[in-house]
Amino acid sequence: MSREKEKVEKRKYSRVKVSFPVECIVLPERKSFFYTVSKDLSLGGVRILSEKFLPKDQEVKVNINLIDEMALIKAKVVWCSKERYSERYYAGLRFLEINEQDKTNLNNFIRKVS
Secondary structure, three states: OOHHHHHHHHOOOOOEEOOOEEEEEEOOOOOOEEEEEEEEEEOOEEEEEEOOOOOOOOEEEEEEEOOOOEEEEEEEEEEEEEOOOOOOEEEEEEEEEOOHHHHHHHHHHHHHHO
């Protein structure tokens, strides 16, 4: 079994490639925030492309525009790596706290775009 296939099988939720604006609020102080863009999304998290490096385990609140709805979700940085030939970073964020309404809206959005 290939290593890539093993990674896919470990995922709890399937991901969809989708690009949309994301606001990230750095916790716990909430004084720092930045805007970025998503690269893919699932019910468990989001991958973003950012000009800002995010250290592993940093907690953030992500404000996601789901076209008809907004979702504000607490997340944690699982990994962050520099984009090749660029000063930007890819980061994987795992959702930590998501209320039922945001989860429903997120699920509906994922079904629409997949």
